[in-house]
Amino acid sequence: MPELPEVETIRRLIEPELVGREIGRARVDWARSVGGEPRAFARAVRGARVRAVGRRGKFLVAPLERPGRRVDGALVVHLRMSGRLHVEAAEEDPGPYARVSCELSDGKVLHFVDVRKFGRFLFRERPEELLQHLGPEPLGEAFTLPWLRSALRGRRRALKPLLLDQGFVAGLGNIYVDETLHRARLHPLVRSDRLRAPRVAALHAAIRQVLAAAIEREGSSFDTFYRTPEGRPGSYQERFEVYGRGGKPCRRCGATIRKIVVCQRGTHLCPRCQRTPRSG
DNA sequence: AGCTACTCCTGGTAGC
DNA sequence: TGCTACCAGGAGTAGC
Numbered sequence: 001m002p003e004l005p006e007v008e009t010i011r012r013l014i015e016p017e018l019v020g021r022e023i024g025r026a027r028v029d030w031a032r033s034v035g036g037e038p039r040a041f042a043r044a045v046r047g048a049r050v051r052a053v054g055r056r057g058k059f060l061v062a063p064l065e066r067p068g069r070r071v072d073g074a075l076v077v078h079l080r081m082s083g084r085l086h087v088e089a090a091e092e093d094p095g096p097y098a099r100v101s102c103e104l105s106d107g108k109v110l111h112f113v114d115v116r117k118f119g120r121f122l123f124r125e126r127p128e129e130l131l132q133h134l135g136p137e138p139l140g141e142a143f144t145l146p147w148l149r150s151a152l153r154g155r156r157r158a159l160k161p162l163l164l165d166q167g168f169v170a171g172l173g174n175i176y177v178d179e180t181l182h183r184a185r186l187h188p189l190v191r192s193d194r195l196r197a198p199r200v201a202a203l204h205a206a207i208r209q210v211l212a213a214a215i216e217r218e219g220s221s222f223d224t225f226y227r228t229p230e231g232r233p234g235s236y237q238e239r240f241e242v243y244g245r246g247g248k249p250c251r252r253c254g255a256t257i258r259k260i261v262v263c264q265r266g267t268h269l270c271p272r273c274q275r276t277p278r279s280g
Numbered sequence: 281a282g283c284t285a286c287t288c289c290t291g292g293t294a295g296c
Numbered sequence: 297t298g299c300t301a302c303c304a305g306g307a308g309t310a311g312c
Contacts, residue, residue: 001305032288058306081305082290097290116289118306157282166307173306263284266304 002079004138004171005214007058009234010085015053017087018062018110022049024103033099033112035122044073044123045102057134057170060085061127074127076120077112083119086111134170138207143169145204152192152200159195159203160188161263172207175220175243178268180206182242187274188262194277213239242268 002010023045028038035041048064055061062075077085086094087108094101100112100121112121124130136142155162162168163177172180181188184206186199195203214220214236221233237244241251246259246268255272 003306078306080307114289115291116305118289155281161282164306174304264305 001081001173001175002083002219003058003173003176004055004211005176005236006219006234007055007060007079007171008215009218010079011053011055011060014085014087017108018050018053018104020050021108022047022105023064023110024105026103027101028099029101030099030114030117032117033114033119033121035120041100041123045075048073050075056131057137057166058173059131059134061131063127064123071125073123073125076122076124076127076130078120079114080116080118080120082116083112083114083121086113133167135166135168136170138169138171139211143204143208145201148204149197149200152195155192157192158189158262159186159192160265160267162192163207164263164265169207171211174265174267175240176210176214178243179241180210182268182270182274183210185273185275187276188267188269190277242270244268 026042026045028034028041031038045064048066051063051065053060053062058078060075060077062077064072064074066072077083079085087104087110088094090103090107090109092109094109094111094113097113097115098111099114099117099119102110104110112119122130136147151168152162155168159181160177163172163180164174178188180203184199184202186195186203214234217234217236217239218232219234220237220240221235242257245257248257249255250257250270250273253270253272255270258269258271260267260269
C-alpha cells in the first residue's frame with residue numbers, strides 16, 4: 001500500500017501537473033473522502049491556485065493560494081490503502097471509484113480514485129494541525145542516529161508496532177518495516193529499550209537504505225492498487241527480502257521465511273537472520 | 281505507557 | 297455456477 005516511497009514517487013510525478021493550476025468546480029461522490037462536507041469542500045477550493053505539492057510522512061500536502069480569502073490553506077491527501085491520484089483530460093472516464101474530482105484551469109481534471117474509501121482528500125485552513133502528531137521524516141535531517149538511540153530508549157515497545165507508529169517516525173508502513181527489520185537483522189518483537197548501540201545503528205541505516213532504494217525504483221506494486229500517476233508500476237517489489245515471501249528461502253541465509261501475526265499485521269521474517277527476542 | 285479490540289470499506293479468494 | 301464467509305490493511309478511538 002502506499003507508504004513513504006510510493007507517496008514520494010506520486011508527489012514527484014504529479015507536482016508539475018498541478019503547480020500553478022487553478023481549481024474550478026469540484027465534484028464529490030463520497031462525502032467522507034473530503035471529511036463529510038462536500039459543499040464546504042467545493043466552496044473552499046474553488047478559485048484556489050496550487051502553489052506546490054509537498055509530502056509529510058504518507059501525507060501529500062498541497063499549499064494553496066486563495067485570493068481574497070482569510071486564509072490560504074492547503075489540500076491534505078492521504079491515500080491509505082487504495083487511493084490514487086490521476087490528472088486526466090476532461091473527457092477521460094476516471095472509472096467507478098473516483099471519489100473526488102477537481103477541474104483544473106488547464107482543462108484537465110484531478111481525480112482522487114479510491115476503491116476502499118479509506119483515503120482522504122481534505123481541504124484544511126491550518127494543515128499543520130493534521131500533521132503535528134507526526135514523528136520526524138526518516139530521510140530528513142532530524143532523523144539522526146543519536147535521536148533514534150534516545151527515542152528508542154524512551155519507549156518500551158516492540159520494534160514493529162513502534163516503527164508503524166506515525167508519531168514515532170513518519171512514513172513507514174507494513175511492507176517497509178518488515179524489509180527494514182530484516183535488513184537490520186532485528187526481530188519485530190524486540191523491545192525498543194533493549195537494543196544495543198550497534199543494533200540501533202543497523203536499524204537507522206536500514207530505514208534510510210530501504211526507503212531510498214524504494215524511492216529510486218518508484219515504490220512497490222504487488223497488486224492492482226499502486227501505480228505511478230503515469231500508470232507505471234513501481235519495481236521495488238522485485239527487491240523484497242521478506243514481504244510476501246513466506247515459505248520461500250531467505251536470500252541471505254537460505255532459511256525459510258516465516259509469516260506471523262504481530263499486532264494484527266501480517267509480519268514476515270527470517271527466523272535465522274532475525275533471532276527471537278529471548279535468544280537475543 | 282502500551283496492549284487489544286473495533287471501526288471504516290471493498291475486491292478477491294477460499295470453501296462449499 | 298453461485299453462494300457465503302472471511303481477509304487485508306492505515307490509522308483513529310475506546311477500554312483495560
